[in-house]
Amino acid sequence: xxxxxxxxxxxxxxxxxxxxxxxxxxxxxxxxxxxxxxxxxxxxxxxxxxxxxxxxxxxxxxxxxxxxxxxxxxxxxxxxxxxxxxxxxxxxxxxxxxxxxxxxxxxxxxxxxxxxxxxxxxxxxxxxxxxxxxxxxxxxxxxxxxxxxxxxxxxxxxxxxxxxxxxxxxxxxxxxxxxxxxxxxxxxxxxxxxxxxxxxxxxxxxxxxxxxxxxxxxxxxxxxxxxxxxxxxxxxxxxxxxxxxxxxxxxxxxxxxxxxxxxxxxxxxxxxxxxxxxxxxxxxxxxxxxxxxxxxxxxxxxxxxxxxxxxxxxxxxxxxxxxxxxxxxxxxxxxxxxxxxxxxx
Amino acid sequence: xxxxxxxxxxxxxxxxxxxxxxxxxxxxxxxxxxxxxxxxxxxxxxxxxxxxxxxxxxxxxxxxxxxxxxxxxxxxxxxxxxxxxxxxxxxxxxxxxxxxxxxxxxxxxxxxxxxxxxxxxxxxxxxxxxxxxxxxxxxxxxxxxxxxxxxxxxxxxxxxxxxxxxxxxxxxxxxxxxxxxxxxxxxxxxxxxxxxxxxxxxxxxxxxxxxxxxxxxxxxxxxxxxxxxxxxxxxxxxxxxxxxxxxxxxxxxxxxxxxxxx
Numbered sequence: 001x002x003x004x005x006x007x008x009x010x011x012x013x014x015x016x017x018x019x020x021x022x023x024x025x026x027x028x029x030x031x032x033x034x035x036x037x038x039x040x041x042x043x044x045x046x047x048x049x050x051x052x053x054x055x056x057x058x059x060x061x062x063x064x065x066x067x068x069x070x071x072x073x074x075x076x077x078x079x080x081x082x083x084x085x086x087x088x089x090x091x092x093x094x095x096x097x098x099x100x101x102x103x104x105x106x107x108x109x110x111x112x113x114x115x116x117x118x119x120x121x122x123x124x125x126x127x128x129x130x131x132x133x134x135x136x137x138x139x140x141x142x143x144x145x146x147x148x149x150x151x152x153x154x155x156x157x158x159x160x161x162x163x164x165x166x167x168x169x170x171x172x173x174x175x176x177x178x179x180x181x182x183x184x185x186x187x188x189x190x191x192x193x194x195x196x197x198x199x200x201x202x203x204x205x206x207x208x209x210x211x212x213x214x215x216x217x218x219x220x221x222x223x224x225x226x227x228x229x230x231x232x233x234x235x236x237x238x239x240x241x242x243x244x245x246x247x248x249x250x251x252x253x254x255x256x257x258x259x260x261x262x263x264x265x266x267x268x269x270x271x272x273x274x275x276x277x278x279x280x281x282x283x284x285x286x287x288x289x290x291x292x293x294x295x296x297x298x299x300x301x302x303x304x305x306x307x308x309x310x311x312x313x314x315x316x317x318x319x320x321x322x323x324x325x326x327x328x329x330x331x332x333x334x335x336x337x338x339x340x341x342x343x344x345x
Numbered sequence: 346x347x348x349x350x351x352x353x354x355x356x357x358x359x360x361x362x363x364x365x366x367x368x369x370x371x372x373x374x375x376x377x378x379x380x381x382x383x384x385x386x387x388x389x390x391x392x393x394x395x396x397x398x399x400x401x402x403x404x405x406x407x408x409x410x411x412x413x414x415x416x417x418x419x420x421x422x423x424x425x426x427x428x429x430x431x432x433x434x435x436x437x438x439x440x441x442x443x444x445x446x447x448x449x450x451x452x453x454x455x456x457x458x459x460x461x462x463x464x465x466x467x468x469x470x471x472x473x474x475x476x477x478x479x480x481x482x483x484x485x486x487x488x489x490x491x492x493x494x495x496x497x498x499x500x501x502x503x504x505x506x507x508x509x510x511x512x513x514x515x516x517x518x519x520x521x522x523x524x525x526x527x528x529x530x531x532x533x534x535x536x537x538x539x540x541x542x543x544x545x546x547x548x549x550x551x552x553x554x555x556x557x558x559x560x561x562x563x564x565x566x567x568x569x570x571x572x573x574x575x576x577x578x579x580x581x582x583x584x585x586x587x588x589x590x591x592x593x594x595x596x597x598x599x600x601x602x603x604x605x606x607x
Contacts (some may be wrong), residue, residue, distance in 0.1 A: 070605040091451035103440035119358040
């Protein structure tokens with residue numbers, strides 16, 4: 001099923017249909033604590049895959065196992081066609097890893113970090129220098145190249161980190177929470193960098209806690225919860241699973257609130273806060289029909305907010321428990337949006 | 346590339362990295378050098394007369410300098426390797442080590458780089474402390490070129506042995522403070538060896554403590570090589586200690602490094 005929507009890598013030759021990463025029943029526990037409880041993944045070569053999950057879901061553990069940093073307790077995994085347990089060095093030769101915590105040598109300069117990587121990839125000296133200076137240029141680090149990496153800002157360290165990862169021309173790149181802790185500008189820079197990586201035909205495996213990030217970057221997304229894959233699919237497929245999208249109207253006048261409750265029938269009422277929730281996907285069309293309806297009834301809300309599904313919604317929805325999902329599910333009929341529209345007309 | 350060539354190439358890359366660290370941040374090495382130099386000056390110029398009188402046989406201060414310098418050269422090695430434990434411990438907490446572990450490089454090169462770098466630092470430190478010794482009057486009476494070479498070899502082997510032990514200590518220490526504490530025996534052991542006074546001059550119950558440890562036979566051997574005193578069985582004991590500590594430190598460090606990181 002997934003192969004039909006897989007983007008075709010331009011230079012992958014005969015490997016188009018092979019999986020860059022595949023795992024079956026991956027397990028890992030630390031003492032009594034089970035971190036991974038049977039993780040199955042299949043990631044086609046040349047695609048961007050996002051592993052989405054909250055803190056402590058086991059995302060980093062998956063990356064550590066697949067990048068041969070730690071060993072799994074059970075299950076199998078193949079990365080770039082090699083078994084991670086039987087041929088770790090073959091896996092290592094094909095991958096690049098940028099971990100959650102900066103993997104740069106803070107005591108030496110950015111340029112020296114790059115040359116260190118070139119040496120460890122056994123590039124000839126002149127080629128090493130060329131690759132290092134190209135990447136420093138590409139990641140906007142030329143001005144800081146001669147300064148110790150410990151003096152870099154968070155965004156610069158992350159850029160240097162990725163630049164170092166790219167020295168060996170890896171076919172598969174693991175990015176563990178590449179934007180966590182970055183300011184908005186650096187985050188958007190990082191997204192741009194990741195998009196550029198993909199156009200070069202590499203496979204990107206990224207972990208994130210942000211649905212938006214997965215949505216922006218990934219071809220396919222898997223949601224990791226409690227050491228298991230709770231759901232897997234494209235961003236659109238996942239969003240359809242999430243009932244959390246709604247418009248919230250807040251009133252200060254109780255009379256206006258009551259009028260609104262009468263005018264809009266398919267709503268969730270919060271009488272104490274004088275607020276209403278109307279299920280909605282947040283699209284322009286739905287908003288306009290809602291606003292038209294309010295205008296027609298002569299109702300003016302004090303505050304209107306549009307809530308799109310966030311990671312909380314994904315999780316509460318997928319794990320079938322919790323307050324938030326409970327609340328937003330209470331009065332949602334099976335096909336709420338059409339009925340809301342009809343009500344407002 | 347054959348695996349040996351790979352090992353050599355990656356280890357020399359790691360060595361360059363460690364030497365770069367040492368050159369960029371020399372304060373740790375210099376601080377550790379101060380201890381043996383201070384002790385040398387203290388024992389010669391402050392305690393020197395008492396110590397030489399206590400040695401008996403009409404020894405004067407210059408005789409005590411001759412007695413003291415070989416012990417302090419080996420103490421310099423112990424002191425330098427505390428720096429090794431600290432820098433290994435610091436390094437292991439850095440993300441860059443995780444990166445090295447996910448690269449197709451020779452697995453042991455990270456540790457070998459530390460060890461070779463640290464042995465080179467030990468040698469430089471020994472030469473500096475030896476220079477101070479010569480400046481205050483230390484002279485080797487009759488050492489031949491071969492004996493000088495053997496003395497140099499002994500110091501290097503001793504540095505290698507203690508460095509591997511220090512690497513292990515650094516690997517199991519969660520932070521730099523713990524590493525520095527764990528490595529204390531490396532500078533404490535020479536204080537209770539024959540570095541400052543002959544074992545015969547110590548109380549009877551204490552002699553085994555001074556005798557059955559690596560510093561005393563190594564110091565006695567170095568004295569024999571540089572000053573022509575009796576070496577006897579100490580030469581073999583020193584070699585044995587060096588070999589045993591090197592193997593112990595190597596396998597210990599390797600097994601800790603091969604464990605899954607936290």
